[in-house]
Amino acid sequence: MKLLLCGDICPTSKNEALFASGDIKALFGDTTTLFEGNDLHFINLECALTEKETPITKIGPNLKSGTATAATLKALGVDVCGLSNNHVFDFGIPGVTDMLSVLAAQGIAMTGFGKNYEDARRDFVLEKHGERVTLIAVCEHEFSYATENGMGSRPFDEFDTLEDIRAAKAKGGTVVVLYHGGKEFCRYPSPRLLRACRAMARAGADVVLCQHSHCIGCYEEYEGCHILYGQGNFHFVGRKDDAYWHSGLSVKYDTATHAIEFVPHVMTEYGITLATGAEKAQLMADFAARNEELADGRWQEGWHAFCESKREAYVEVVRQAGTDDGGRAEKNDHMFAHYLDCEAHTDVWRELYKTAHHTNERS
16 A cells, blocks of 8 residues: 655644635645555644634643634545644643544544543554555653543553554554654654664564654664654644744655655745755755764764753753742643653653763773
């Protein structure tokens, strides 16, 4: 089978009206050609689809789009939406209820969300042309993940997720993991993320795509598995004025040949377009250079430099925890708890604050 695997999509104030009216040409331009000649089209839906206006309490923005967006996704050709991410629950149970209803009404499947943790662990499976493809969508622990008794996204678990991959592979066919995590705006994986993705590869994944970072990262083929550490945005116009934000890679994967292709695209004022010419050449040259850094170990320098650039922000979170600095005691505590709960943040903690175990002489 031929798969198209796209990254994060979220309508914004710049183009919400275009999503509501279904203006495919203005929104997607020539990237619509990516949706031709494939057997499955996947996107990560990075927001709730709802008309509700009451957000949940969280750290970070609450993202939503109107319910009419579901029809636009259907017109584009989307077959399945990944709902394992940190924004799908931004408007709580009412927002999720609306979203699941309108996706189902449009005949769009979803994966990575459930009424509780066990329910959320259900895989998406497509059997076609005598082949079997399994999608496993997981996310890091932010403000959306399912619990034993509460609905939410399918969280990554270092034990259960590997078992789920092994079980899926034992049933035959191709296993694709969509991992929503990693540090935003970092082009490199953390040491933990690299180990986790390689462990998923050894467990049986054929492809592992790390989304969420909002920038194109780096790639390796590890023991026959394609691992992309940072896919970048698919369609997320105008949220950030950052050079990293405005480009991304869509992934075309052929299950029969195990061939993978990375197709770069960039944002326009209201939508996206395929990267061409010098811009495309530069994006792919930079990508290739980071791939070399991943292969020879220099990625660790890039990861460390990124963490150092964030040091003061992390120190401030610790400094304010348990205080009412700024008259926001509850938020200060929530921020500290969030930085302990989420894997990407604990990765930064560990890089910045080495214990004596790492500094004592050992050889």
